Amino acid sequence: DGFESNEGVILIAATNRPDVLDPALLRPGRFDRQVVVPTPDVRGRKRILGVHTRKSPLAEEVDLDVLARGTPGFSGADLENLVNEAALHAAKMGKDHVNMTDFEEAKDKVLMGKERRSIILSDEEKKTTAYHEAGHALVAKLIPGTDPVHKVTIIPRGMALGLTQQLPVDDRHNYSRTYLENTLAMFFGGRVAEELVLNQLTTGASNDIQRATKMARNMVCQWGMSDKFGPMSYGDDGQQVFLGRDFMQHKDYSDDTARLIDAEIRRFVDDGYQRAKKLLTENMDSLHKIAEALLERESLSGTEIDLLMQGETLPPQVEEGSVRRAAKAYEDMSRKFGDTHPVADSAVGDATGEFKLEEAPPEPKPLAKKPPRDEE
Numbered sequence: 001d002g003f004e005s006n007e008g009v010i011l012i013a014a015t016n017r018p019d020v021l022d023p024a025l026l027r028p029g030r031f032d033r034q035v036v037v038p039t040p041d042v043r044g045r046k047r048i049l050g051v052h053t054r055k056s057p058l059a060e061e062v063d064l065d066v067l068a069r070g071t072p073g074f075s076g077a078d079l080e081n082l083v084n085e086a087a088l089h090a091a092k093m094g095k096d097h098v099n100m101t102d103f104e105e106a107k108d109k110v111l112m113g114k115e116r117r118s119i120i121l122s123d124e125e126k127k128t129t130a131y132h133e134a135g136h137a138l139v140a141k142l143i144p145g146t147d148p149v150h151k152v153t154i155i156p157r158g159m160a161l162g163l164t165q166q167l168p169v170d171d172r173h174n175y176s177r178t179y180l181e182n183t184l185a186m187f188f189g190g191r192v193a194e195e196l197v198l199n200q201l202t203t204g205a206s207n208d209i210q211r212a213t214k215m216a217r218n219m220v221c222q223w224g225m226s227d228k229f230g231p232m233s234y235g236d237d238g239q240q241v242f243l244g245r246d247f248m249q250h251k252d253y254s255d256d257t258a259r260l261i262d263a264e265i266r267r268f269v270d271d272g273y274q275r276a277k278k279l280l281t282e283n284m285d286s287l288h289k290i291a292e293a294l295l296e297r298e299s300l301s302g303t304e305i306d307l308l309m310q311g312e313t314l315p316p317q318v319e320e321g322s323v324r325r326a327a328k329a330y331e332d333m334s335r336k337f338g339d340t341h342p343v344a345d346s347a348v349g350d351a352t353g354e355f356k357l358e359e360a361p362p363e364p365k366p367l368a369k370k371p372p373r374d375e376e
């Protein structure tokens with residue numbers, strides 16, 4: 001404020017919250033150009049990866065094109081983190097080059113949070129989680145046009161006991177109603193699987209239910225996707241409370257309309273739920289197979305789930321076992337020789353940042369009793 005027009009001063013400012021800026025700042029003549037910096041597209045990601053990997057010793061096989069294509073939605077910071085984590089992983093394995101497998105591990109960690117192998121789940125909890133995640137994954141696999149399943153795991157990560165990770169094929173900017181309806185069914189896959197197989201309801205699905213309800217509400221109130229209401233916007237949900245702005249949420253419809261809106265949201269939610277139920281009931285065989293494989297292996301890739309659904313048996317886990325043995329051997333060695341390099345991962349990339357638990361070395365199964373480890 002207070003600049004004379006002839007002073008030749010250029011004012012540059014950046015914000016992550018353009019939604020809460022004072023309208024006075026946004027008037028013509030204040031900031032004449034607005035440059036939006038979105039998350040990078042595939043070409044941007046390749047260049048960013050190029051910058052961050054400049055100093056890393058990459059193996060020949062590492063293809064930045066493939067990495068860029070496999071990381072839609074990653075921000076520049078995420079990509080930097082990915083490169084760091086991959087390098088840490090390679091060092092942990094005692095390699096002097098960073099391979100594609102290191103990047104794969106790093107991607108899981110950046111996407112799904114750090115594994116918390118120190119949490120010990122009872123067999124009952126494990127079974128529930130396995131069926132829950134198998135339900136999500138199977139529904140996603142059975143509906144064409146949903147994002148491909150990247151990985152399913154029942155190893156606790158971050159706040160979750162298990163995770164089904166989907167990765168979009170492309171950068172998405174726009175979502176169709178069909179896509180959202182499919183996603184609703186996918187959200188309920190977990191709860192429905194628990195219900196059908198174990199005949200119980202657990203609190204594990206609360207996050208799914210929350211997300212599904214919120215999505216259904218937006219479909220009706222913001223995106224005009226309800227046939228009944230048509231393209232109308234109800235309630236300015238996106239507005240943030242800021243200084244002088246109204247503190248109470250603004251409601252621009254009658255109580256009767258509110259009831260109708262609730263009924264319409266309910267319809268979207270119910271449809272998704274019923275669809276998940278039908279799909280899982282018809283494919284109970286696959287559900288059992290995936291859940292059992294999860295209990296045995298803890299993590300499954302999208303390809304492995306395809307194999308199970310086709311009735312194939314999975315190839316033995318030879319390679320992973322040997323990598324884990326190598327990691328274990330490396331750790332034993334460094335403990336013996338008092339290596340000061342931390343073997344457990346540092347807090348880098350711990351997205352949740354709330355639990356600073358020492359990460360146990362990768363091992364096939366969490367042991368019931370673990371010898372206390374010294375802080376490195």
Ligand code: ZN
Pocket residue numbers: 132136190191204205208
């Ligand atoms: Zn779930």
